[in-house]
Amino acid sequence: MTDIVNLFIVKLRDYKFLVGLNLLLLFNYVVPFKSLAQSEKPNVIFILADQWRADAVGYAGNTDVITPNLDRLAKESLVFDNAVTVMAVCAPWRASFLTGQYPLTNGVFYNDKPLPSEALTMAEIYKEQGYQTGYIGKWHLNGHKRGEDAFSARDKPVTKDRRQGFDYWKVREVTHDYNNSFYFDENDEKQYWKGYDAFSQTDSAISYIKKNKDNPFLLMMSWGPPHNPYQTAPQEYQEMYDAASLTLRPNVPENLQDSARKVIAGYYAHITALDKAMGDLIETLESEGLTENTILVFTSEHGDMLFSKGFLRKQRPWDESIKVPMLIRYPDKINKSRKIKGPIDTPDLLPTLLGLSDISIPNSIEGTDFSSALLSGKDIENDGALIMLPVPFHEWNFSNGGREYRGIRTERYTYVKDLQGPWLLYDNKKDPFQNKNLINQSAYSELQDSLEKILQAKLDDTNDSFLPADDYMSQWNYLYDKQDSIRAPDYLQMNR
Template sequence: MDFITILPSTRSYNFRLIFSLLSFLLFAMPFKLFAQSEKPNVIFILADQWRADAVGYAGNKDVITPNLDKLAQESLVFENAITVMAVCAPWRASFLTGQYPLTNGVFYNDKPLATEAVTMAKIYKDAGYQTGYIGKWHLNGHAPGEHPFSARDLPVPKERRQGFDYWKVREVSHDYNDSFYFDENDERHVWEGYDAFSQTDSAISYIKKNKKNPFLLVMSWGPPHNPYQTAPEKYKAMYDPAKISLRPNVPENLRDSARQVIAGYYAHITALDKAMGDLLQTLESEGLADNTILVFTSEHGDMLFSKGVLRKQRPWDESIKVPMLLRYPKGISKPRTIANPIDTPDLLPTLLGLSGLKTPKTVEGTDFSAQLKAGNDIDNEAALIMLPVPFHEWQFKNGGREFRGIRTQRYTYVKDLLGPWLFYDNKTDPYQMDNLAGQAEYKELQDSLEKVLKAKLKKTKDDFLPADEYMTKWGYLYDMQDSIRDVNYLNINR
C-alpha cells in the first residue's frame, strides 16, 4: 500500500518538474533571441576624396548638405579625423585590419591585401553578423608583372572578399554614370544612372531584408573623387562657380580654375547628401536608427588647388583631414564634438568596442569606445601620418617624397628623409601658410613634437626607410614611371 500510495505522487512530481523545465526553456528562448537582436547593426558609409571642410556643419557656407548637417546634430562630430595615409587602397586596408600600412603591406595602390588578413567582416561574421559590401573595393590588387590597373574591371574572387557575403562591387571605377559591378556569383550588372543613387538603393534593400538579424554593411561611394564634372545636372545647376569661396592658400593664378573644379566637386557632394537622406529615412521608418552604429567618413581629402595642387597624398590638412560622424543613440546618448585626433587604424577597434566585440591581437589601433560612451573626448595626443612610397599623382618627379608626421589637435609636424620639413600651428595658421620648421623661437616646441613622432614610429616599428627598401621587402614593382626621380628630389620646394 505504501508503494502504491507514493507512486502517483512521484509521477506527479516528475511531470511537474518536466513541465517546469520545458516552460523555462520556452520562456528563456525568446530572451536569447531578443538578446541576439540587441546586437547593434553597423553601417559604414565611405566616400572617396571628401575633405573635412566640405560640409555645411563645418561652417562651409557654399556647400549644400542638409541631411549631413542634421545628422551632425545627432552624432559625435570628429573635428580631427585623420587619414593615416591619404590615398585609396592604403586607407581601406588600414580601416579593415586596424593596422598601419607598413604592417599589412598595402602602402601603394593596386597592391593586394593578404587573403588571410584578419578583417572587419571576418570578425563580425564570427560574431553572428550578416555582412555586406556595396560599391568601390580597391583591395584586390593585380598579378605581378601585369598592368597596374589590369584587375580594376574584373570580378573580385570570393576568397579575396575579406569576409563580406552580400556583394555588389566594382574593384575601381571613376565612371559614376551607368557603371557596372559584379555580384556574389561574379555576374556583371549595371548601376543605372548616377551609381551612388543605385548603390544606396541596394543598401536600403539590404537593410530591410536583414533588419531582424544583426548586420554589418559597408557602402563605398566613388564621388566626390574626380572627375569633378560628372554629377547629375540637377546638382551641378545648384552651383555657380563665380560664387564659390576659396581658401586663402589657393594661388591667385589658379583661382578661376579652382572655382570651376570646386563647383563640380560640391555638386557630387550634394548628390551624395541626398542619398544619405534616403538611407537615414529608411533607418527611421524601419525602426533601426536607435540600435545602429552609423558612421560617415571618407578615405582622404583633396587639395582642390590649395597650395597650387590637386588630389591627395600630401601631408596638408586639405589632404589628410576628412569629415567623420558617428551616431549610435542606444550606446552614445550625448551628441558632441570630439576634438582630439582619431587615426584610421583606430576605427576598427573602436567600432568593435561599441559593438561589444573583442579586438583581435592583430589590430594595432586603439579602442576609444569606452571614452565615447562615457561622454568624454578621446585620449589621443596625435595621429600618425605617412607616405612610405610616393606614386601615381605625386610621383617623385612631381615633387613626391617619403614622409612621416603627426597631426595633433593644434599642430602638424612632418619629416622627410632629410629631417624636419613642415611645422604648423593650425590654431593661429589654419591654412598652413607659415612653415615654422627650423625657426629658432619654436625649437623647444618642435623638439617636443619630434619626441611624439619618434614614440609613434617606435610603437609601430617604423624605421622610416627610403621607398625602395619597402618595395623590395614586399616584392613590389613601381608602376609606370613612379620610381623616376631627380638626384636632388628631396630639396624640391624646400
C-alpha cells in the same frame, strides 16, 4: 477501487497537460529572450566616401555646400574635428581601416597592391560574433599580379576567397565612371548599376538592411564620389552651384582661383547628391525601427587639395588632404551629440568600433580603442595621429615632386619630416590654412623638439625605420607603376 483509478487517470492527464502547457509557455518565453539577446548586438553601417575633405560639409561651417541630411545627422552624432587619414590615398586607407594596422604592417602602402588573404579583417571579426556581413561599392584591395598593367584588376571580379569575410557582395574593384557603372555579384556575374551609381548602391544597401533587420549585421557601403571626375554628378545637382559665387580657402593661388571654383562646383554637386542618398538611408533606419541600436558611421578615406597651395587631390601632408569628415551615431549608448577634438587615426577606427560593439580586440590590431572615452562622454586623449607616405606614386610621384615623409597631426600642430630631416611645422590654431611654415625657427625649437619626440615614439611603436621608398618596394617584391621610380637628382630639395 475503480473510482480511485479513474480519478488517478484524470489527475495524471491534468498533470501531463500542465507540464505540456508549462513547456509551451517556457518555449514561448525562451525564444523571445534569445531574440532579444541577439538584438542587443548593435548593427554597424559604415558609409565611406572617396576624397571628401573635412571642411566640405555644412555642419563644419561651410556655407556654400548643401548637406542638410548630414547636418541633421551631425546633431545626433559624435562629430570628429580631427579625423586624420594615416596615408592620404585610396587602397592604403582601406587596408589600414579593415585590419586596424599601419600600411607598412599589412603591405598596402601603394595603390593596386593586394591586401594579403590571411589578413584578419573587420568582416571576419564581426562574422565570428554572429553578424551577417555585406559590402557594396568600391573595393580597391584585390590588386594586380606582379608585372601586369597597373589597372588590370580594376575591371575584374574579386573572387570569394579574396573578399575578406564579406558575404553579401555588390562590388567593383575600382571605377570613377559613375554614370556607366557595373559591378560583380556574389557569383562573379557582371551587373550594372542604374543611373548614378551611388543612388543605386544606396538602394541596394536599403534592401540589405530591410532583409537583415532581425539579425545583427555589418554593412559597408563605399561610394566613388566626390572623387574626380568632378563634373559628372546628376545635372540637377550641378545646377545647384554657381561657380563664380563660391568661397575659396585663402591658400588657393590667385592665378588658379577660376579653375578652383569650377572644380569645387562639380565637387560640391557630387557631395549634395551623396547627401540625398544618405538621407534615404537614414530614413530607412527610422522607418524600420533600427536607429537606436545601429552604429552609423560616415567618413572618407582622404581629402582633396582642390587647388589649395596650387595642388589637386591627395597624398600630400596638408590638412586639405589628410583631414576627413567623420560622424558616429549610436543612440542606444551615446544619446548626446558632441564634438571630439582629439585626433583619431585610421588604424584606430576598427578597434574603436569593436569596443563600441563590445567585441574583444584581436592582437593583430595596432590601432587604439577609444570607445571608453566616447561612451563616457569624454574626449579622446591622443598625443597625435601618425601620417605617412612611404612611397610617392602616380599623381605625386618623384618626378612631380613627391617625397617620402612621416609626420603627426595633433589637435593643434602639424609636424612632418622627410628623408633629409624636418620639413613642415604649423600652428593650426593661429594658422588654419597652413601658410606659415615654422620649421627650424629658433622661437619654435622647443616645440619642434617635443613633436619630434612624439613622432619618433610612434615610429618606434610601429617598427618604422623610415627608409627610402625603394627599400619598401624591394621588401614586398613590388614593381613601380607608370615610371614612378624616375627621380630628378634633386627631388628631395623640390618645394623646400
